Amino acid sequence: MEFLLSPREFTMIEHTFHSEEPLVLESGQVLKSYHLAYTTYGLLNPDKSNAIWVVHALTGNSHAAEWWEGLIGDGKFFDPASHFIICVNLLGSSYGSTNPLSVNPDTGQSYFYDFPQLTPRDLAASLEALRIHLHLSQIHTLIGGSLGGQVALEWAVELGKKLKNAVILASTAKTSPWVIGFNEAQRMAIESDPSWGSHTPEAGKKGLETARAIAMLSYRHPGDLKKKQTDTEEKLEDFRAASYLRYQGQKLAKRFNALSYWTLSKTMDSQDLGRNRGGAVAALQCIEARVLAIGVNTDLLFLPEESQFIAENSKRGQYKEITSTAGHDAFLIEFEQLSALLTSFYQE
Structure with missing residues (x-):
């Protein structure tokens, strides 16, 4: 070609x-x-x-x-x-x-x-x-x-x-071991999804949302979250950082599947x-x-x-x-x- x-x-x-x-x-x-x-x-x-x-x-x-x-x-x-x-x-x-x-x-x-x-x-x-x-x-x-x-x-x-x-x-x-530990925690989140183990494309989808939230904590730095996700008003719940992580999890689950995530995270571990x-x-x-x-x-x-x-x-x-x-x-x-x-x- x-x-x-x-x-x-x-x-x-x-x-x-x-x-x-x-x-x-x-x-x-x-x-x-x-x-x-x-x-x-x-x-x-x-x-x-x-x-x-x-x-x-x-x-x-x-x-x-x-x-x-x-x-x-x-x-x-x-x-x-x-x-x-x-x-x-x-x-x-x-x-x-x-x-x-x-x-x-x-x-x-x-x-x-x-x-x-x-x-x-x-x-x-x-x-x-x-x-x-x-x-x-x-x-x-x-x-x-x-x-x-x-x-x-x-x-x-x-x-x-x-x-x-x-x-x-x-x-x-x-x-x-640090990276492997982060990845294993994410796979544990996927495993905890009741749909994990089923033979459907949606298997582990909610668990993937949690896995992505965990991953985002490793992709960012505490100073970056402080800079971008600090709440300006006093509150007891519904914090910006919490909403941000939930949004990132839902966003990934809409475009990716848990089986691929599982596979490639283990690929990363094996390097x-x-x-x-x-x-x-x-x-x-x-x-x-x-x-x-x-x-x-x-x-x-x-x-x-x-x-x-x-x-x-x-x-x-x-x-x-x-x-x-x-x-x-x-x-x-x-x-x-x-x-x-x-x-x-x-x-x-």
Whole structure:
């Protein structure tokens, strides 16, 4: 499949990649077939050197220009007028790629709770299959944050010289007990929903609302909630912070399903870049690309020192930091700072 550049022809295009090649997972399980929904912006230039591959976070989708509108789009840092931008909905997610609600070819019924365990390395392997399908021999920049950063790191190890730059935002080479604990609390909330265990797309929906509320506490910083959710009048209940968390839970439950959330949160927990590679340092040393690890000074989920570790142990790594009151989600919000950091990185 070829995407060659025509003047001013840089519209968004949605695609689906169908693979009949089995994907052997780290768990030993096998996806006999799968599909990936992906979106492209812009077109490849003649020497195919302008590919920007974006990897979304836990509940993201392939429409990167929507959830990262400050960074991607006409006149933005990654401009489809000059870049070929691709973003894939990760396996397990509920935005078009194979996920727990998809049909299991062995049974003819939806997977539901039989969907296989996935790791960031498995997700990277599926992206590699798509890269080969697209005959994309080089990637200028691979960029991802949080879970997307974990997947990008895994893929960067395998891409070797096919990758020029890797940008890893607010992420980690190995998931900490702190993050696993937050994720487990969220899954416990989903388990407590009486509908969890039923074979319906709505299973665990109310539990997912609670899980998202728990997650939001890790995505934000106490100072940010104080700044934005403090009540100005005296009261005994109906606090702004409480309403905010309930709203965020309901908002996610309307667009995502609990089975995908369950699957991808466990995927995040399983991240260990050094597994079967001699440890994290040895794995990071295998990355041939230039690596920019970006932390957030107020991140309570993936701590800045975890990004520093990535930079310090990559052969061609450097660390930069976003300063924000927003906490973990600053990598999605502080696009002006991010653009400046990227500009500096490319110039160096």
